[in-house]
Amino acid sequence: MTAPTLEYAELAPLITVFGAAVIGVLIEAFVPRRARHTVQVVLALLALVASLVQVIALAGTEVVAAVGAVVIDGPALFLQGTILVLSIISIAFFAERKLEAGGDAFAPAASSLPGSDEERVLVRERRLQTEIYPLMLFAVAGMMLFPAANDLLIMFIALEVLSLPLYLMCGMARRRRLLSHEAALKYFLLGAFSSAVFLFGSAFVYGFAGSLRFSEISTALTTEIGKEGLLLSGVGLMAVGLLFKVGAVPFHAWTPDVYQGAPTPVTAFMAACTKLAAFGAMVRLFYVAFGGVRSDWQPMLWAVAIATMVVGAVVALTQTDIKRMLAYSSIAHAGFVLTALVAADQTATAAILFYLATYGIATLGAFAVVTLVRDSGGEATHLSKWAGLGKRSPIVAGTFALFLLAFAGIPMTSGFVGKLSVFAAAIDGGATPLVIVGVLASAVAAFFYVRVIVLMFFSAPAEEGPTVAVPSVWTTVGISLGAAATLLLGLVPGPLLDLAQQAAVFVR
């Protein structure tokens, strides 16, 4: 048996992040506590930037790497690059220490019991939790591997590598820790079940095709006759796992609870990046491996897309918590992406890539703004507390309004171009009814986004309302970047759209 040859140059972005994550664990063990926070942040930033540089240098590469298990092609590189950019901004939010009087958004020690003496001592000592950075790097590495996986097993491994750190990170909030723990537990249990279902499905597909490679599965679709039961059960089960990760109805139930309970920077990170990675993987799996039986899976995704858009938009109407509202909005947006996914062609891929990138940026920015609006109990997430915010801090409220308008798909924001491109792709792919449902859902969604804007600008400020904290330069830069990108991609979306168009070809 000879050792397999690896394409180190093409895999370098992944290796960089994985390596940095491992080094991060070692730092936890060996670097003195006082220096640890700085070292971790610098390491994480360096690793992500280095990886991003490598991804950019690889642009245009189309290689099947790692003995066929990983593909480095347009969609993979586009998504990896986007995930890296979003992660770099997320690091800025993670490292924010000005909002919590010397602390960050995370519990000083995740293992200390809420309300215990130990917790009080640690808070008093301004202990900072640094495990979050290696965890985040592991998650990022998993997310980068997920859409590049060309093999059922690698896909499952990537799914777990990205999920497990996220489960932990969700439980690390500094404030309202029980809620955070509950979120982590729910996410973990439901996620574990879905992963198991996904794995079960992969086993079936393997049983059908006799191979784990997407390309060989695709070939088997035409050569293997009489085992469709195995294949379709497998496709259905795998879809459950992936749809859970993107938060599609009826596997969405965790989303609001987890988004609300998790520390807001983590919510921002996972809302933006998980969706990217999971949709990337889903597109590759369904187009490359299962493209030959699209008539079998399309009806299922039609139903899921409709349910997702409708439930996401309608239920968001009644939310009174800003984080929960954004969670439902993320569900509705997953539905919009699904409308393009059912079209299953290159235009659709490009539309999805563009949509995910713009949505990720706006989401990151919106959640970051949420971290700024605070009262004595931490973040003031109840909507009623946001009343009249535009009078008190017009810039913060204006920025938030910009993100909301982008979510609503109003022209001159990136959201409009994104929505237009997915809807156009869906119509092209013959899914006009889906688009009509999508538009109705968009109208409902626009209603609740605008309601928040009205609340911020046209309502009288609440008595003893929250204050808008002045963040450090980290968060300011992060939010400004997000806002600028949202606006710019609405005005001049051409370059990114072209990039997505060029990147939208899968290597088989």
Add this chain to the structure above:
Amino acid sequence: MMAVLIAAHLAAAALAPLLAGRLRSRVFLVLAVVPATAFAWLAARGGTVAGPDARSITQSTAWVDSLGMQLSFRLGTLSWVMALLVTGIGALVLVYSAYYFRPDETGLGRFSGLLTGFAGTMLGLVLADDLLLLYVFWELTTVFSYLLIGHNPDRRANRRAAMQALIVTTFGGLAMLVGVVIVGQAAGTYSISGVLADPPAGTAVSVAVVLLLVGAVSKSALVPFHFWLPAAMAAPTPVSAYLHAAAMVKAGVYVVALFAPALAGVLPWRPLLLTVGVATMLLGAWRALRQHDLKLLLAFGTVSQLGFLVVVLGVGTRSAALAGVAMLVAHALFKAALFLVVGIVDHGAGTRDLRLLSGLRRRMPVAFWAAVLAAASMAGVPPLAGFVAKESIVKAFVDVARTGDGTGIPPVAGWTVLVGLVAGSALTVAYSARFVWGAFATKPGVSEPAGIHSPPVGFAAAPALLALGGLALGFLGSAETPALAPYAEHYPEGVHHASLGLWHGLNLALVLSAVSLAAGAVMYWQRHAVARAQRGLRVGYEAEHGFRRTLRVVDRVAVEVTGATQRGSLPVYLVVIFVVVITVPGTALLMAGVGSVDLYGWDNPAQLAVGGVLVAAAILTARSGRRLKAVLLAGVTGYGMALLFMMHGAPDLALTQVLVETVTLAVFVLVLRSLPPRFSERPLTSTRWGRLGIGALVGALMAGFALVASAARTADPVSETFAERAEAEGRGHNVVNVILVDIRAWDTMGEISVLVVAATGVASLVFLITGRTGRWRPDEAIGSALDSHASSHPDGGRPSWLRAGGTLPPDRRSIVFEVVTRLAFHIIVVFSVYLLFSGHNMPGGGFAAGLVAGLALMMRYLAGGRHELNDAAPVDAGLVLGVGLFVATGTGLVPLAVGGAVLQSAVVDLSVPLLGHVHFTTSLFFDVGVYLVVVGLMLDVLRSLGSGVDRHGDESAENGRDEADEQHAQQERLGETR
């Protein structure tokens, strides 16, 4: 140049707040220069884009290539007319605003900026030659109008009206977006001129037409969306004049006029527009007659006129098109003038209620005469522009009713529409008269409002100019006809040659015009009777109520759906996922998989009996309310499995299974000590039965999947050769053991590594909770587990033989058990070593042996408490684990040093003095590593879950019950209590 003009508006809008700071209300005068310049530029292009030799001016820049979006503009006849109205009236309204607002009014910068920006986007809308660009401007006008209506947001009515306008028009806008995209995809181009030149057809285009019209109808406030426009009258009057007379509401009409040449023939364009238009015209006019607020009167009048315009421009004949554009212009002139007059009246008299106004005719002569001219134009009185347009319209529709005029409209429908239009015109005459009377007449019994002041010249100039424009246009019909003809020539020549003019001879159209004027006059004369009739006819239902009800229903549905799906309950979420798994992949399985499975009952009837016990135990486990009972019953299933293994002839597997089951049971019991005895205090509820059912279904499904999967096997199992290879390569007779330590040693390596990690994790978690005084001190925590000397003999004497005294109360000790344990311990350990060494050829092996040794340690702990355990194994569990892993890894690596492969094994035959011949394979050392890891794990588990939890209990007993309560509360929350 067109793009520059639009950009200039937007730039001026951006600068407005800066300018307003210094100039106050004069900022409007400065801003008015921008639309005025645009108006001049457009007027100068009249010779090119209108008239006999008209050609379009186009300009195009790539914007978003991949979506086919272009910044392309096109100045054709229709857009030229619209652009003139937008810029001309825009400039006048801005000038007017300079007088309307007090210099010290707040928010002038914002307001003036928004108004100018709105003018810019509206200009962009009428000039756009790209469907998507059109949509972009369309939505921007929505947003701007929303902000303008919401000006002065302190009033709740304003906020509500703004929101309503926004929702209705955004909804329409989104519908239009889909229509636009469908049309664009069907036509293969998003260029408007391209679509007009080569109109697409098909079912999809019919859908697109409906969607486009929904957009147009909602924007132009036609039935059933008409309610937002009157509500939007909460905006300042200049906004009403501009947005709701000249600009925004005309956007819908413009889109209808723009696409009618291409799409009028597509069903359901004509039926939809004619029905909606006529209905709107009648309803709006009828309600206008009833209003007391002058602005509302005009607003309903606008609704009515918009319906009228849509009918005329949508019907799609040449004469109607020409007359329609003329009407568009006339309407913009007179409606803007009237609104501006209302602003002056409101300003001067302090009220707009026509019941309170009296005697203004003398106080405001200029405004009065402007209003008279404009209202006469609205009523269609000769010789004004309104009359010229209306006359031509009636004539065009007489043609349609008589012959269809190329539209294919049946005569019945044609005549109905004509009657509707004439009736609407009559009502228009009536409310026009009512407006003039209401605003300016001297009414008996109504005192003049106090403090009336006549407007300054500049204030009244704008409405006066507009009204005079209407008069002038009336005489310019012969010039207007050729100018507008290029638009009408999109249609084939009609029954009569279309032209505009004051006199077309004595014909049916003139008669109908006269009839409507006369009927209107009668209605005005008999206005009290009409009012009585209206009160009698008042309908309970209004579209606005429908709108509100829709919102309420959506809200309600949202609440219900949230309540149903988002319970916060983990079991409910899981149930949803499982139900989907059962229905979707389950169905696929049933459809396709079942037939392929070949089943037989049993090899041996005893299996059936064991299986029965297994099933019964499993069911009882799921139904059990007590934790301990559930654990014991789960244990029964495990032992049952061991029996099944036994019957299959796998003693080694059975042995391991029994040991694992025993250890698991013991560990469970250790943990259960500190948990409540029952899972839940609640009785079994009915939902539980449902969940039980779903659980059973999922179980059955998974079993089904497993069966189908194993039946689908086509290749030979990899294990088939294992028996031979165990003998030949591994030199062992126990195949299971050889698989573990040789054939698949890599797997075992990974597994023991995981074991080490898991053990360390469990231990650190438990000790972390124990070391709760402030920070984690692992060395101290584990050290204190080994502190046998400090506490076990407090009298300071020799350690006693039995060590239970230090931890167990006398009534819980059993001397017999302690002594027997002491005696048996060493024998069991020796037995475990025997199992370890013999495992290669007989049942046993490192894993089983380690478990046996672990059980021996556990007996010591159970009999005598933690000090007894420390005596039996006076080592740190981490050390044992580490050594184990080290030995296993070392065994794997040594062959590398002598030139073999990792984990390769070799046979060793030695002759040792005293022992004689020794024969073993080097994989034995690997097994020793496994043994040590398992023993270390057991020690770790006993130390943490046993001793650690004991100490924790002792401490929390001291610290009071509060923390335990807190933990309990947390469990409650995490559980299914929600």
